[in-house]
Amino acid sequence: METALETELAGLLQELLDLQKETLQMLEQKQQLLRQGEVEALGATSEQEEELLRRWEGCLRRREELLAQGSAQRLPAQNLERLAAALPRPQREKLGKQVKLAKSQARLLQHQALTNWVVVHRCLLHLSQLLEILATGGQPEPTYGKDHSSLNCGALVDQEV
Numbered sequence: 028m029e030t031a032l033e034t035e036l037a038g039l040l041q042e043l044l045d046l047q048k049e050t051l052q053m054l055e056q057k058q059q060l061l062r063q064g065e066v067e068a069l070g071a072t073s074e075q076e077e078e079l080l081r082r083w084e085g086c087l088r089r090r091e092e093l094l095a096q097g098s099a100q101r102l103p104a105q106n107l108e109r110l111a112a113a114l115p116r117p118q119r120e121k122l123g124k125q126v127k128l129a130k131s132q133a134r135l136l137q138h139q140a141l142t143n144w145v146v147v148h149r150c151l152l153h154l155s156q157l158l159e160i161l162a163t164g165g166q167p168e169p170t171y172g173k174d175h176s177s178l179n180c181g182a183l184v185d186q187e188v
Contacts, residue, residue: 032096033118036111039089040125046086047132050079054139061146 053075060069090107097104102113108130111122 032093032100032102033114033122035089035096036093036107036114036122037118037125039086039093040107040111040122040129042089043086043129044125044132046079046082047129047136050083051132051136051139053079054136054143058139058143058146061143061150 053072057069057072060072093107094104094110097110097113103109108123108126111126112119114122
């Protein structure tokens, strides 16, 4: 017979898996919009992101409550994986699979978020370099001294390079 803790843990894990899936879809959508340069559409994703963030916060609160509940029942409650592993065998196997899947999807989310961050960072770096070229007229400011020996470099501006 399932206890309230087991039922709540199963519900949390299912919600977590659903939330991870939706977040991954949103990150993939953002990556596609970044590739296409759809700035307005990127801005429109902020509402969806805020809703996901609220749901993530709710999930985190539920997680903390479950861990506290498990700790009160003298179960190992350092994390959801240990809590699920401390349950009786039938529930432990089912919940253990969900925990492993959630860990795997969390790794995918980290990878996708990092990929998007790198793309955005590279775009900002490129735009910064373009602005610097426009602001200086293609001529870099001398780094040291008053001679203009540093003006003889620059692969972006020099056709000879």
